[in-house]
Amino acid sequence: FHIGRGFYYGSYLYKETWNTGVILLLTLMATAFVGYVLPWGQMSFWGATVITNLFSAIPYIGQTLVEWAWGGFSVDNPTLTRFFALHFLLPFIIAGLTIIHLTFLHETGSNNPLGIVSNCDKIPFHPYFSLKDILGFIIMFLPLLTLALFSPNLLGDPENFTPANPLVTPPHIKPGWYFLFAYAILRSIPNKLGGVLALAASVLVLFLTPLLHKSKQRTMTFRPLSPLLFWMLV
Numbered sequence: 001f002h003i004g005r006g007f008y009y010g011s012y013l014y015k016e017t018w019n020t021g022v023i024l025l026l027t028l029m030a031t032a033f034v035g036y037v038l039p040w041g042q043m044s045f046w047g048a049t050v051i052t053n054l055f056s057a058i059p060y061i062g063q064t065l066v067e068w069a070w071g072g073f074s075v076d077n078p079t080l081t082r083f084f085a086l087h088f089l090l091p092f093i094i095a096g097l098t099i100i101h102l103t104f105l106h107e108t109g110s111n112n113p114l115g116i117v118s119n120c121d122k123i124p125f126h127p128y129f130s131l132k133d134i135l136g137f138i139i140m141f142l143p144l145l146t147l148a149l150f151s152p153n154l155l156g157d158p159e160n161f162t163p164a165n166p167l168v169t170p171p172h173i174k175p176g177w178y179f180l181f182a183y184a185i186l187r188s189i190p191n192k193l194g195g196v197l198a199l200a201a202s203v204l205v206l207f208l209t210p211l212l213h214k215s216k217q218r219t220m221t222f223r224p225l226s227p228l229l230f231w232m233l234v
Contacts, residue, residue: 003206008230009111010218011152012209015085017104022206024097029179029203031090034083036176041160048083055187057193074166111218 003025005011012018037048052069056062071078106125109117147154153161155177159170175183182199189195220226 004230007209008220008227010213010220011111012206013213013218014104014108015210017101017108018210019207020097020101020104022203024101026203027090027094027097027229031087031183032176032178034087034090037080038087039156039160040080040162040164041157042162042168042170043157043160043173045075045164045166046170047175048079050173051175052079054192054196054199057196059193073219087192150183 003021006021008019033051043052052066052075052178055065055069058065066072069079069082070076071082109122157174157176159172174180181202184201185199186195189198222228
């Protein structure tokens, strides 16, 4: 939704803010992936095996990259140790990127439905927006905290309660719901390298968005067809 708002209001034209946001997205995806491996159940093990094996599609250096990520010749304890370390370190990187992202945002300001910057209409961030942001944070954080403390396995895969076994492959290996878009892209292209390239392009194309904008209008508000296509996509 946040990225969709950026597209709708043309916020991607603030390149520094947009690009740090995309890097933040990639870092969050990496954190979610390495965190999914840590329970070391069947889905964790085979998910790590399948996803890391995608790098082997890269010509010449692919297999070397995979073995470097594994810390050996297969997914094993060294892999788990590395992923645990990454899962601990990446949140600090995310915190730093968030500060950078917010710094750029406060320098440029957010876009609006009209796409017109008017300094005379601006109001102080504190207390008008800071209190609203704190309230929004609490509303989002409390359900997540409740879920984590009282029902941590509610959204998990039942297959992941089985301890990791490299000799038994689960009948259906699928990622968490937050990675289903990537899973759909990989499944829709039979060629392994083609699927990896399409998956990478689906995220990296966000970096090209500011360069592809040629119109003088920032937002979709004054383009009748664009909002219709946007809401159909949503």
